[in-house]
Amino acid sequence: MTARLGKGVSRLSLWLLAALTLVPLYFLIATSLRPGRDYAGDPGGLPGALTLSNFDRLLELSDFMRWLGNSLLLTGVSTIVVLVAATMAAHALTYFELPGSTVLTRAIASLMIVPPILLVVPLFVELARLDLIDSYLGAILIYSGLSLPFATYMLARFFSTMPRSVLEAARMDGAGPLRILPTVVVPLAKPALATLAVVTAFFVWNDLLIALVFLQSDEHRPLMAGLTTLASRETESVPVLISGVMLSVLPIVALYLAMQRFLVRGLYAGSSRGGGS
Amino acid sequence: MTAVRGVELRGVGKSYGETVAVADVDLRIEDGEFLVLVGPSGCGKSTLLRLIAGLEPATTGSVLLDGHDLAEVPPEDRDMAMVFQDYALYPHMTVARNLGFGLKLRGMDRRERDRRVEEAARMLGLDDLLDRRPSDLSGGQRQRVALGRAAVRQPRAFLMDEPLSNLDASLRTSMRAELTRLHERLGVTTVYVTHDQVEAMTLGTRVAVLRDGLLQQLATPLALYERPANLFVAGFVGSPRMNLAAAKVADGTVRLGDWTLPLDGAYGRDLPEDVIVGIRPSDLHLVPDGGADGRPTISVSPAVVEELGSERQVVFPVAARPLDLDGDVAAPGADADARLLADDHRSYFVAALPARAPVTADRDLTLAVDVDWLYLFDASDGRSLRGASSTTLS
Numbered sequence: 115m116t117a118r119l120g121k122g123v124s125r126l127s128l129w130l131l132a133a134l135t136l137v138p139l140y141f142l143i144a145t146s147l148r149p150g151r152d153y154a155g156d157p158g159g160l161p162g163a164l165t166l167s168n169f170d171r172l173l174e175l176s177d178f179m180r181w182l183g184n185s186l187l188l189t190g191v192s193t194i195v196v197l198v199a200a201t202m203a204a205h206a207l208t209y210f211e212l213p214g215s216t217v218l219t220r221a222i223a224s225l226m227i228v229p230p231i232l233l234v235v236p237l238f239v240e241l242a243r244l245d246l247i248d249s250y251l252g253a254i255l256i257y258s259g260l261s262l263p264f265a266t267y268m269l270a271r272f273f274s275t276m277p278r279s280v281l282e283a284a285r286m287d288g289a290g291p292l293r294i295l296p297t298v299v300v301p302l303a304k305p306a307l308a309t310l311a312v313v314t315a316f317f318v319w320n321d322l323l324i325a326l327v328f329l330q331s332d333e334h335r336p337l338m339a340g341l342t343t344l345a346s347r348e349t350e351s352v353p354v355l356i357s358g359v360m361l362s363v364l365p366i367v368a369l370y371l372a373m374q375r376f377l378v379r380g381l382y383a384g385s386s387r388g389g390g391s
Numbered sequence: 392m393t394a395v396r397g398v399e400l401r402g403v404g405k406s407y408g409e410t411v412a413v414a415d416v417d418l419r420i421e422d423g424e425f426l427v428l429v430g431p432s433g434c435g436k437s438t439l440l441r442l443i444a445g446l447e448p449a450t451t452g453s454v455l456l457d458g459h460d461l462a463e464v465p466p467e468d469r470d471m472a473m474v475f476q477d478y479a480l481y482p483h484m485t486v487a488r489n490l491g492f493g494l495k496l497r498g499m500d501r502r503e504r505d506r507r508v509e510e511a512a513r514m515l516g517l518d519d520l521l522d523r524r525p526s527d528l529s530g531g532q533r534q535r536v537a538l539g540r541a542a543v544r545q546p547r548a549f550l551m552d553e554p555l556s557n558l559d560a561s562l563r564t565s566m567r568a569e570l571t572r573l574h575e576r577l578g579v580t581t582v583y584v585t586h587d588q589v590e591a592m593t594l595g596t597r598v599a600v601l602r603d604g605l606l607q608q609l610a611t612p613l614a615l616y617e618r619p620a621n622l623f624v625a626g627f628v629g630s631p632r633m634n635l636a637a638a639k640v641a642d643g644t645v646r647l648g649d650w651t652l653p654l655d656g657a658y659g660r661d662l663p664e665d666v667i668v669g670i671r672p673s674d675l676h677l678v679p680d681g682g683a684d685g686r687p688t689i690s691v692s693p694a695v696v697e698e699l700g701s702e703r704q705v706v707f708p709v710a711a712r713p714l715d716l717d718g719d720v721a722a723p724g725a726d727a728d729a730r731l732l733a734d735d736h737r738s739y740f741v742a743a744l745p746a747r748a749p750v751t752a753d754r755d756l757t758l759a760v761d762v763d764w765l766y767l768f769d770a771s772d773g774r775s776l777r778g779a780s781s782t783t784l785s
Contacts, residue, residue: 277477277479279475279476279477279479280479280480280481280482282446282466282473282475282479283473283475283479283480283481283540284481284492285446285465285466285467286444286446286466286467286471286472286473286493286550287467287472287492287493287496287540287544288467288468288493288496288497289467289496290465290467293467293496297492297496298481301483302482302483304483
């Protein structure tokens with residue numbers, strides 16, 4: 115009886131904690147659907163009427179679709195660049211067992227502790243010299259560069275846990291070190307690559323610092339920087355802003371949901387005697 | 392001049408820093424031969440296989456295939472197929488893709504590839520599993536896929552690294568037969584690593600016994616059993632293992648504890664005084680009612696009688712200095728004394744007697760010794776004094 119009560123209490127507290135994490139999401143959805151006047155009357159209260167007019171107003175007032183396109187471009191290309199470069203670097207670091215590769219992996223990992231804000235001024239000077247300020251290429255280079263240390267370190271750690279014999283079997287089957295990468299290593303690393311894709315996309319999509327400093331024109335501005343400029347212009351209409359935030363969240367949620375199946379699946383099952391069945 | 396076909400090792404050695412894994416091995420594996428590398432764990436047999444595969448570079452010496460030095464040839468270009476101890480299947484591929492992966496990498500067209508995959512699948516009874524992933528297979532099925540993956544390529548050589556060690560006993564027996572069939576059918580040169588002497592004896596055309604990275608003897612299974620080159624091989628090959636004990640030679644006889652046994656003509660006159668005597672358990676016989684047929688007899692007091700059904704094994708003490716169970720006896724003195732196993736300074740011998748032999752632990756019995764099969768080893772270096780098989784290397 116006591117055990118059942120204890121179980122009930124712990125389950126209830128877990129439900130409450132889970133519900134708490136959903137409060138901001140509820141606030142986001144509710145506010146984006148409330149008429150401006152309704153919200154102004156009672157910002158924290160329950161919505162009276164529901165409307166989609168905030169979304170219409172957002173599209174009218176701002177360059178939302180262009181910002182969205184910019185964000186998709188920057189996030190997509192940066193993520194692909196990071197995945198490709200980090201995969202190749204991690205493969206080189208782990209597969210070839212070169213002297214000093216462990217030290218190099220650690221040195222790369224240590225770059226993670228440098229805060230991006232410290233790099234802003236030197237990067238600005240360097241990009242100005244290369245005439246890459248306010249260009250997609252400049253921003254993609256920065257995003258990729260900032261993401262690569264973590265990405266390379268994480269993949270190198272993951273690759274080093276792969277069963278060595280599977281890679282050796284591929285070599286005996288006729289795959290050279292480069293052929294092994296796309297045929298065996300990458301398919302086996304899908305969970306790690308999916309995680310990395312989500313983390314990198316999150317970082318680029320949500321970044322404000324680089325976007326505000328390096329992408330100053332409306333033509334190149336991504337979504338988060340755009341919404342920030344909108345916030346400074348549209349102080350009166352919180353629901354319009356929130357509807358923008360609401361829309362900006364959707365692509366990243368979609369990405370997460372698409373990658374989720376890779377995140378939870380253990381692909382190593384069955385390669386050797388111990389795995390699987 | 393035509394090149395010698397097969398795999399050849401010339402002075403091959405491998406060291407990891409100060410540790411020597413393989414030392415100066417010379418070995419010729421004939422074309423189509425099934426050679427087994429056997430030895431206790433850590434003896435360097437798997438390293439030797441990996442050196443042949445090219446997965447490890449040799450520190451010294453060279454590996455040749457059909458007369459060509461493979462030093463600069465990476466594993467992927469050696470045209471050898473390997474079966475790993477843990478099978479190492481590609482978990483993200485179906486059985487069919489696992490089997491056909493090597494063929495695809497070699498650019499074989501799809502129709503021929505499918506034909507070979509189906510043929511290998513039929514041969515190994517994998518027809519119904521072609522669309523499954525390795526995670527959906529049992530241990531035995533995975534093992535067969537690993538074999539099929541090697542067989543489908545029809546390579547110049549098969550390298551097998553303890554492929555049966557993870558299977559249960561009955562499956563191991565049937566897979567042994569399968570391997571023999573596969574070898575007979577394909578006729579591909581095979582190098583097979585195992586620590587299991589039964590596998591070595593049943594599968595190998597010839598068997599190479601390794602210890603501490605050194606080749607001890609290379610011979611046919613029967614020659615290894617009948618003419619071991621040294622104490623290590625004598626102790627390693629045969630089950631139950633050969634009875635070994637320190638003894639003294641004098642006037643054409645050998646004194647083993649309280650017993651004096653005559654030596655047959657196989658031994659010359661220049662024998663050292665200190666020897667190790669070896670008697671296979673199967674060469675000790677219960678004296679029948681009619682007498683010992685002229686064979687010398689020993690009277691023993693059984694300590695234990697072990698019932699195996701197919702035979703009865705009698706364990707009895709011998710008043711002689713016991714030896715390390717690894718057959719690692721070498722020099723007498725402090726070193727050897729340290730290896731004394733029994734605190735009563737007595738050795739224990741085993742006699743393998745027929746099923747239902749009338750023996751009990753509480754009754755003394757008389758055993759006849761087959762002196763034709765008495766083995767003598769030099770107590771100083773463990774070398775056989777009988778004259779080992781002609782293919783002995785050490």
